[in-house]
Amino acid sequence: MLLRAFAAHADVARTAAIAGEWLDADVDEALVRECLLAFAELGLLEAPGLTLEQLRERQRQARRRHYEHSRAEKLRALLPRLRALPFYARTLPAAAGEAAVNLKELPVLDKAAVRAHFDEFLPERMPAGEIRWLSTSGTTGERQQVVRSLADWDASQPHTWALNRTIEAARGERFCRLTTPFCDGSECHLRGASRASRTRGPRLSLDGGLDIAALPPARLEQMAAELREHAPAYVLADPSYLAMFADQALRRRLPLPRLRFVITAYELCSALHRRILERVFECPVFDAYGATEYGALAVQCEAGRYHVNPESFLVELRDDAAGDDARELLVTTLDKLLMPLLRYATGDLARPADAPCTCAWSESDTLASLEGRAVDSIRTTDGRRLTAGAVDRALAPAAPGIVSYGLVQRGEASYRLDYLPAEDFSEQCLPDVAAALHAALGPGARVQLARRPELLPASSGKFRLAYVDGRPR
Structure with a gap:
C-alpha cells in the first residue's frame, strides 16, 4: 500500500495521508518516512529496469550491513565486560573511548593461556541459572577446563540451527545422539547405563563405545532397537561413530527408522561417512561446526555451505602462511556472559567461500569447507x-x-x-x-x-x- 501510494505521488506527506485514509487512522509522517527509507535500502524503490538478480544482491548487501552494524555494537559492549575479568584487564590495550573497535588490533587468545590462567577468566560471582563445569576432548592439544552457563547456551544455539530450515523445523522433537564418551565434556561414560539414565527430555544417547567398529551383535541389535523405539526425527552424531554403526547395521540387515535428516558434528565428516549415512538412513546429512567452549557456531545449509551464526559470533580466518587456502578460525563470542572469548585461536582450519551462497542466508559469513584440525x-x-x-x-x-x-x-x-x-x-x-x-x-x-x-x-x-x-x- 505504501509503495503504491509513494510510486503514484512521490511525496511522503501525501503518502501518509493516503495511508491514513485507507486505514481509517492517523498515520505518522515520520513513520512513513522511516518505512520508505527501509524500502529504499532494500532496493524496492529503484527504477523499473532493476533485474531480479540486482535486486537480490541489493537486498543481500542491506541484510549484511544490518548484521555488521549489530556485531560492531555487540563488540563495543563486550569490551567493558571483558575488562571486568582479570585476564583481559591486564592483556587488553587501554580503552580509547571504543567508538570504533578494530578487532585485528586486539590480541589473539590461545588455548595455552586459557589453561594456564583459567581462574582469571571467571567473574567474582557466577551468574544465575544452571552452570556446568566441563572439559574439552583435547583433540587440538591438551584438554582444558570450561565453564558453561545454560542461559548463554540457550541464547546462541537457536540462531545457529535456524540457518538450516530443515533442522529448524525439527527443533524440540525427539532425537538420538551417538558420539564419543567425551562429547559433552564430561567424564561420564554411558556404557552399560540404562536407557532411562541415557534419556534426557527428547534426547536419547545411544550406548556406543570407543570400539564402535567391533561391537558384538547383541549391542548392535540393542542400538538399532532403541533407535526404532525412540522414533527420532533426526540423529546428532560423530560421523565416524555413526558411519561404523550404519555399516554394521547394513551387514546384519538390522531395520532402522526413517529419519528426516542426520546432523554430523564433533569431528571432520568425510565424504565416505556422508555416503554411507545417506545410503543407510535415506535422508540428507548436514554437517555442523562447534566446540565445547562455545557450542555450535556454523551449520551447513541445504546447498551445502557452512553459515556462521550472525547473531552470536564474530569469526576471522587467520592466514598461517602455509601456502594453501586453509585458514585458522579465530572466534569471538558476542553474547556469552560467562567465560567470553575474544579472538580465540581454535586450532581448526576452514576454507573461505569465494562467492555468496544461493540460500536464504546469503548475507552471513560463509565457509566453503571445514579442513579439520591443524595438528x-x-x-x-x-x-x-x-x-x-x-x-x-x-x-x-x-x-x-x-x-x-x-x-x-x-x-x-x-x-x-x-x-x-x-x-x-x-x-x-x-x-x-x-x-x-x-x-x-x-x-x-x-x-x-x-x-x-x-x-x-x-x-x-x-x-x-x-x-x-x-x-x-
Whole structure:
C-alpha cells in the first residue's frame, strides 16, 4: 500500500495521508518516512529496469550491513565486560573511548593461556541459572577446563540451527545422539547405563563405545532397537561413530527408522561417512561446526555451505602462511556472559567461500569447507601442507567401498593408509586409491595400504582422518 501510494505521488506527506485514509487512522509522517527509507535500502524503490538478480544482491548487501552494524555494537559492549575479568584487564590495550573497535588490533587468545590462567577468566560471582563445569576432548592439544552457563547456551544455539530450515523445523522433537564418551565434556561414560539414565527430555544417547567398529551383535541389535523405539526425527552424531554403526547395521540387515535428516558434528565428516549415512538412513546429512567452549557456531545449509551464526559470533580466518587456502578460525563470542572469548585461536582450519551462497542466508559469513584440525595436517614429499579435508577430497572419490580411514605419515615420504572396508567393498578400488594418494602426496611418496578389522580413536575419543606419527623409528 505504501509503495503504491509513494510510486503514484512521490511525496511522503501525501503518502501518509493516503495511508491514513485507507486505514481509517492517523498515520505518522515520520513513520512513513522511516518505512520508505527501509524500502529504499532494500532496493524496492529503484527504477523499473532493476533485474531480479540486482535486486537480490541489493537486498543481500542491506541484510549484511544490518548484521555488521549489530556485531560492531555487540563488540563495543563486550569490551567493558571483558575488562571486568582479570585476564583481559591486564592483556587488553587501554580503552580509547571504543567508538570504533578494530578487532585485528586486539590480541589473539590461545588455548595455552586459557589453561594456564583459567581462574582469571571467571567473574567474582557466577551468574544465575544452571552452570556446568566441563572439559574439552583435547583433540587440538591438551584438554582444558570450561565453564558453561545454560542461559548463554540457550541464547546462541537457536540462531545457529535456524540457518538450516530443515533442522529448524525439527527443533524440540525427539532425537538420538551417538558420539564419543567425551562429547559433552564430561567424564561420564554411558556404557552399560540404562536407557532411562541415557534419556534426557527428547534426547536419547545411544550406548556406543570407543570400539564402535567391533561391537558384538547383541549391542548392535540393542542400538538399532532403541533407535526404532525412540522414533527420532533426526540423529546428532560423530560421523565416524555413526558411519561404523550404519555399516554394521547394513551387514546384519538390522531395520532402522526413517529419519528426516542426520546432523554430523564433533569431528571432520568425510565424504565416505556422508555416503554411507545417506545410503543407510535415506535422508540428507548436514554437517555442523562447534566446540565445547562455545557450542555450535556454523551449520551447513541445504546447498551445502557452512553459515556462521550472525547473531552470536564474530569469526576471522587467520592466514598461517602455509601456502594453501586453509585458514585458522579465530572466534569471538558476542553474547556469552560467562567465560567470553575474544579472538580465540581454535586450532581448526576452514576454507573461505569465494562467492555468496544461493540460500536464504546469503548475507552471513560463509565457509566453503571445514579442513579439520591443524595438528591433523600432514606434509607432502615436497613439503606442502595437506589438511585432513584436502586428503579426503583426494581419497574419497576413489574409495567408494571404504567406511573410514586414517592416513598416517611415518616419515618425509612414507605413509600408511589404515582403512576399514564397507559392506560393499571391492579390492578393485585399491589401485585407484593408491593412485589418488600418490597424486596428492607428491613424487616419490611410498604408500602402504593396510586393511583393518577395526579402527581405534585417539585418546580424545575422536578418529583422525590424517596425522603425523611422531614416534622415533
